[in-house]
Every structure is written in structure tokens, then in C-alpha cells.
Amino acid sequence: MSKMNVVKLQVPVSQEDVDKLEQGDVVYLTGTIYTAREGVYKKVLESGEELPVDIRSISNVNFHCSPAASPNAQGGYDVGAVTATASFRFGKWMKNWFEVSGAKIIIGKGGMPEQAYRDVFVPNGARYLSTVGYGAGALLGRGIKRVKDVHWLAENGIAQAMWIFEVDEIGPFIVDNDREGNSLFVKHENAVNAKLEKLYEGLKPPALKRYGETTSRADEVIGEPDTQPIRIVNAMPTERSKD
Amino acid sequence: MSRKPIPQQLVLETATELMSRAAIDIPSDYKQALRAAASKETEDLSCFVIKTMLDNYDVAEEDRRPMCADTGLPRFYVKAGNEAVVEGGFVALEHAIRESVAIGTQQIPLRPNRVHPLSRKDNNNNLGIHAPEIEYTFEPDGDWIDLVTVHKGGLFGTDYRMLFPGDGIDGIKRFFLDTMASFGRRGLACQPAIIGVGLGGNKDTCMRIGKEAACLRTVGDVNPDPEVAKLEQELKDLGNNIGMGPMGFEGKTLVVDCHIEVAYTHTGGMPMSIHSFCHSSRRAAARIHSDGRVEFRDDPQWFTDFYRREGIE
Numbered sequence: 440m441s442k443m444n445v446v447k448l449q450v451p452v453s454q455e456d457v458d459k460l461e462q463g464d465v466v467y468l469t470g471t472i473y474t475a476r477e478g479v480y481k482k483v484l485e486s487g488e489e490l491p492v493d494i495r496s497i498s499n500v501n502f503h504c505s506p507a508a509s510p511n512a513q514g515g516y517d518v519g520a521v522t523a524t525a526s527f528r529f530g531k532w533m534k535n536w537f538e539v540s541g542a543k544i545i546i547g548k549g550g551m552p553e554q555a556y557r558d559v560f561v562p563n564g565a566r567y568l569s570t571v572g573y574g575a576g577a578l579l580g581r582g583i584k585r586v587k588d589v590h591w592l593a594e595n596g597i598a599q600a601m602w603i604f605e606v607d608e609i610g611p612f613i614v615d616n617d618r619e620g621n622s623l624f625v626k627h628e629n630a631v632n633a634k635l636e637k638l639y640e641g642l643k644p645p646a647l648k649r650y651g652e653t654t655s656r657a658d659e660v661i662g663e664p665d666t667q668p669i670r671i672v673n674a675m676p677t678e679r680s681k682d
Numbered sequence: 683m684s685r686k687p688i689p690q691q692l693v694l695e696t697a698t699e700l701m702s703r704a705a706i707d708i709p710s711d712y713k714q715a716l717r718a719a720a721s722k723e724t725e726d727l728s729c730f731v732i733k734t735m736l737d738n739y740d741v742a743e744e745d746r747r748p749m750c751a752d753t754g755l756p757r758f759y760v761k762a763g764n765e766a767v768v769e770g771g772f773v774a775l776e777h778a779i780r781e782s783v784a785i786g787t788q789q790i791p792l793r794p795n796r797v798h799p800l801s802r803k804d805n806n807n808n809l810g811i812h813a814p815e816i817e818y819t820f821e822p823d824g825d826w827i828d829l830v831t832v833h834k835g836g837l838f839g840t841d842y843r844m845l846f847p848g849d850g851i852d853g854i855k856r857f858f859l860d861t862m863a864s865f866g867r868r869g870l871a872c873q874p875a876i877i878g879v880g881l882g883g884n885k886d887t888c889m890r891i892g893k894e895a896a897c898l899r900t901v902g903d904v905n906p907d908p909e910v911a912k913l914e915q916e917l918k919d920l921g922n923n924i925g926m927g928p929m930g931f932e933g934k935t936l937v938v939d940c941h942i943e944v945a946y947t948h949t950g951g952m953p954m955s956i957h958s959f960c961h962s963s964r965r966a967a968a969r970i971h972s973d974g975r976v977e978f979r980d981d982p983q984w985f986t987d988f989y990r991r992e993g994i995e
Contacts, residue, residue, distance in 0.1 A: 507792055509788055517791065525870065571735075572732075577739075577742035577750075578738045578741050598793065598804075627931045634925050635863060646848055647846065
């Protein structure tokens, strides 16, 4: 088995604990965490709506995720699997979100560009944890002990609502950025890039190019955050299960 | 041949069971292949990621919860024996399939992923216009119906390109590398996975057979055409030589298997599509016999000699 350093943290996380995290550490969290992604960011940071709760007093860990949740007979919600969504799309909101929420840990899929780490995460003393394998939804689902609360479910729907979860050793997550803002993903990408050109050697390029085709194989396909607003309509369960 | 109609209720029950198996139970061919990959992987991080995936499969099965919260876009493939009769006809069968998607979404539960592309309206049951996709093929003789469901994501790891005959195998390999290396970064394609490649046909055929190759053929299956089978092995090796593993970390596990399907195409072109299945190969299949027996199995058995036929017969 691989030699991974495992760290278990209580949430809210202390700045001291966050600062001790090393790139590549495997992290498990216990306490209260919440979900917020574009649906929540738009409401708070673009429409200027008040947060439904004082999130600072509840948690400083923001999970970029949409749970597979459904209403249960007790009037609450059952959460089956939980999986992160790709975080790079949310980069443009993070600076203001840190100010509003006081978040110290962002959990998501795939990390963010190093520039975002340096410009936004480092000044806020915040770190990014990536989910592992991306499909480890059942493992993460097991880490959720209960749904403590859910906000903006009617307006935003299940996927974009703000879920507050009580968690017990939820994980594993991998620490992506170090204290200086360097990314583990980028480090590995660079190692892959170093060998990539060799694989293309001797393979002639196709006759028809693609318009605007990128010419550098070290480029990423993740680009600028999307600028088109997403409208969310009628994304609410209309009936609760009676049985 | 008996021609006893298959009850609509049996179609509904079978399809509903398939919905849950696809979301929760990992097909044995894929799980074994991933275990084998884990034992060969030498990079620490890639190894840790694969082992976490395997742990996750165990938890999903123990807890009966979906292995991933992005439960994909459920869709169905139906293969009907030529002698099969369904109570109420195929409209009733399609009704049962659509109902199974709504039931599965609520009961398992699955994430209601399907929304209108512009308004983003969500019916909260994974149903909508052209959703789920249901594809039909036929086989001579049988009085059975095969139902297969596939729960695949679909945001990353898929691409199409019009290549030309002069681009040859080089062009195929380049496009394969382009797609693997771009979507593999940060693991956007949810690798490692079974990779399907469609070669030829019209654009829609090319996309369809490539996707079917990824989603409906098991690990270890090879194309009956030796030339195509050789290319399958070459592309698999090429992908695993990129040096990229799960999540884009350094590693040698990117392609669990590569399946290629071909279709006759325009004389001037060689269109190619690439599809990365989700890293858990969420598929489930069953045969409903006319006597009411239902056999569940891992192998969809979608690509038959008849399905790949060249002539009139």
C-alpha cells in the first residue's frame, strides 16, 4: 500500500490545523460542513441576498457538491451518495466568498488553477481538498451522519441548495495546494507533460485542422469561468413521500 | 415459438431492478480489472486512488447506496428477439421503462440530473424530452427481450473529429492521445475507464457505436475483426503509456480496456469518436424470457454477429 500521511480534523477547523496541512496529505473531517456552489454564490455574491444562516458560526468548510438526496417519511432528507463537482468553474466567486463566509477549506473535484491559489487562497489562509477518485460517493455518503438543515431548496433545487451536514470522519480528501499556493495536480501534470511530446513523435498531424485549435499540449481544457448565468426554474420536489 | 406476451409489469419490475444495480453494483469484469490494475500500479497516489475506488464499491454494495452522487444520465438499450411479444406492445414497454427511471430516481435515490438545456427546468425524475434515451435493436428467432441500462455522466472525456483516409492510423492515434491527455488532466474524464472508439459511419452513427463500445462491451472482450482487435490493443497501450493515472496523477492506469466499433462510412472520410465510460462502468443487463424468467447478467451481449452484419441477410 502506498505511503500516505493521514490527518483527521475537527470542523470548524482552526487556522493552526489548516496551516499544518501538507500537499498530498489524506484528510478526514468531523463536525459540520456545508454545500455551496454557483446557485448559492450567485444569490449571495451577485444578487446580494443575505445568507439564510450565520455560516461563520456554523462551519468554515465549503463542499462543492450536490448530494443524491430525497425526502424521507419523517419530513427530513436521506442522503445516498455524495460526490464533488468540478471546482474550476467557481473560481470567479471565491475571493468574495472567503470574505463573506470565512471559509478555510474548500472541498471539490479537480482543484483550481494555481493562480487562484496564490491570489485568493493564500491571503485567506485557505486550502483546497480534492475528493478522491471522484466517484467515491458511497464512502463520502457514509461519512454524513445527518442533514442538519437545508436552505434555498425551493428556489435552487436539490443540486444547488445549501445543505448543512453533520459529518463523522468524512473522507478521504487529498490536500492540493501547499502554503505557497502550489498545486499537486499541476506538479503531476508537469511530470506527465515532460514525457508527452515523445508519444506524438512520428505521428503525422491530420489533414484538416480545427479552427482555433490549441497548439500546446501542456494546455488545459479548463478555461475562464463561464460568464452565462444559469437560470434555475422549478427545481423542487412537488410531493413528499407519504409512506 | 410460443409467442406468449411478456407482461408490462415484469418489464417495469426488471427495469427498476436494473436501475438500482447499475447505480450500486459494479460489474464483476470491471471490478476484477481494476483490482488487477491496483496491484500493478507503482505510483503511490494513483495506487491510493484506485484502492479508495475499490473501497467505495464495497461500501456502495454494503449500504445499498449509489457508488457516486453524480448518478449520470440513465438510459436504456433494448434488444428484442424477433418473436418477442410485449403485453401492450412496445409503447407499453417504453412506458414501463420511463416509469422505472422515475421510480428509481426517487427510491434509490438518484440525483435528478436531467434538465431542459435552456430553462434548466428539472422534472426531478430524470425524465424529459428525449430522456431517457431508449435504443432498439433486434435479433432473429428469440422470444426474449434484453434490457440494458447505462448510467453514464457525460460532461468530460468525449469527443468527435472528422479525420480523412490519408490521416490513417497516425491520425487515429493522435486524436486518441489528444482526447486522453486533455480530459485526463485533474481526472476530469473520471479515469481509469473503458474507452470506446467509433470509427466510420455518419457522425451520429460514429458517436453511437463509440459510446456503445465503451458502455456495452465488457473488459477483455475483443472485436472479431483481427485488424480492429490489434488497434484496440495498440490504443490501450498508448493510453497507458501517457504516464497519467486516476485524477491525472502520475501513473500507468488510464485505460482499463479499449473497444473499437466500425461502421461503413463515406468514401472520402474517416470520422472518429471517443467515449470514456465512467470509472465504475455503471451498466446492468437482464433478459426477460417469454415464460416470465428473468436472468440478470454483467455482459449486455449487445454486439452480436447479426448486429454487426455486412450484407442483406
